[in-house]
Amino acid sequence: MFLRSLPFATAFLLLAGPLFAQGASIGFGNSDHDSSLPVEITADQLDVNQTDGRAKFTGNVVVGQGEMRLTGEVVDVEYGDAGTGTTEIKRLHATGGVTLVNGSEAAEGQEAVYTIESGEVVMTGDVLLTQGDNAMAGEKLTVNLQTGTGVMEGRVRVVFQPQEQQGAAQ
Template identity: 65%
Template sequence: MKILRIAAALAVFIAGPLHAQGTGIAFGTPQDGDQPVEVTAEELQLDQAAGTAVFSGNVIVGQGDMRLTAPRVDVTYMTDADGNSTGGIDRLHATGGVTMTSGGEAAEGREAVYTVGSGQVVMTGDVLLTQGQNALAGERLTVGLDDGQGVMEGNVRVVFQPQDEAAEPAAQ
């Protein structure tokens, strides 16, 4: 059993970066998109006429177990048919180096767009996802927060750590 896991891990290393369309992954725990979105920052610039806000300085966005941190987050609010803001958040665009955590897993990238209505986060730019001691890297990570499923795309690289022999079940 251990030999098979090591062989699988070596196959990944020998193959080098994966150039497939994408690698499906699980990320964090599923989130309830109806939970409130909380944003904290050092500064807020609000443009009610445009239906936008800019949070800057140690920005933390939280919803359920999900946390997203960045130096700057631009928020676009939902609007009605007449173009008036309804007060709900439509989209958040985080820039300047972004970290997202959920359920003990973490992803880092240059920027991320969180579309609240669809519960989808798209992180781009040298994305690194860590899951325990395993790591996945690529250019684009798309995660559906409602089901915790994601896809890593663009020059995907994976490092799997073999399990400890002590964790192996005894042969019968």
């Protein structure tokens, strides 16, 4: 019996071994994300400081851009250069039970920083990524929405669900 499971164990270690190192590369969402799309934000409250070009959304905050959704209790928004009158958003910093959803994937963490121009989202604090029935957890997830790629870092833990065999149940 041990010899039968040896090829499976060897294959698993060769394929999944790198995932248990300090970082693991993953796919996230699709590579069709367009960071030039409008950003829509809803919240219970908004505080604006025009002097430093920032706005603070508080309470049930939902940020949407295309298919991507970012939620949290507080989202600080940093606009273009203060004093220029531009309303272009440069960066979003979400805190408090943050969730990022893009397509069929979702990630949860304590906080996230989304840099609009680069399409990069960095999530930290007990991050959990779910992709279908599979799950990955770590301390930091960096996602590039434009390429649909990501890296999980910090004692990465992965749960893979086996795929059902084709034609097994007929």
